[in-house]
Amino acid sequence: MERPQTDTRTSSRMSRQRRRDTQPELELRRLLHAAGYRYRVDFEVHGLRRRTVDIAFTRAKVAVFVDGCFWHACPDHATWPRSNSEWWRDKLQANVARDCATDRRLRDLGWSIVRVWEHETPTEAAERVAAVVRRRA
Numbered sequence: 001m002e003r004p005q006t007d008t009r010t011s012s013r014m015s016r017q018r019r020r021d022t023q024p025e026l027e028l029r030r031l032l033h034a035a036g037y038r039y040r041v042d043f044e045v046h047g048l049r050r051r052t053v054d055i056a057f058t059r060a061k062v063a064v065f066v067d068g069c070f071w072h073a074c075p076d077h078a079t080w081p082r083s084n085s086e087w088w089r090d091k092l093q094a095n096v097a098r099d100c101a102t103d104r105r106l107r108d109l110g111w112s113i114v115r116v117w118e119h120e121t122p123t124e125a126a127e128r129v130a131a132v133v134r135r136r137a
Contacts, residue, residue, distance in 0.1 A: 024118040024125075025054055025066040031126035037133060039064075046109060051102050055129070060136035061111040064129050065102075068118045071095055077119055112136055 020042055032039065032055070043056035043063075055064035069077035073092045081088045103113045114132050116125040 027122040057133050060133045063111050064114045066116045
């Protein structure tokens with residue numbers, strides 16, 4: 001897929017998007033740590049190149065992903081760019097397909113997956129994650 005031309009403002013804004021340690025991820029990690037949970041950050045998915053788990057509870061085998069509404073096509077808050085719309089549609093759909101493949105691989109390895117959207121409140125997300133970790137521990 002050939003990358004289309006973008007204006008310099010858009011290009012600059014997109015290049016500043018964080019891949020890890022986003023605000024929603026940091027807030028969730030803080031709450032989990034304060035509740036006594038210990039985890040690994042950016043844990044590699046065995047057998048899949050360049051795929052990592054945002055927050056991994058390795059003993060309980062719980063993988064937590066904190067997904068951005070734009071990049072992972074949130075069903076409630078996804079936005080679809082008008083400029084280069086076909087390229088972006090393909091890009092975002094490929095992201096969703098990659099997420100599904102990652103989930104499948106982890107499940108095959110015996111992991112539980114928790115996907116948290118960036119729009120979720122950190123407290124509710126932390127409670128949901130903690131419940132899964134407790135069940136699996």
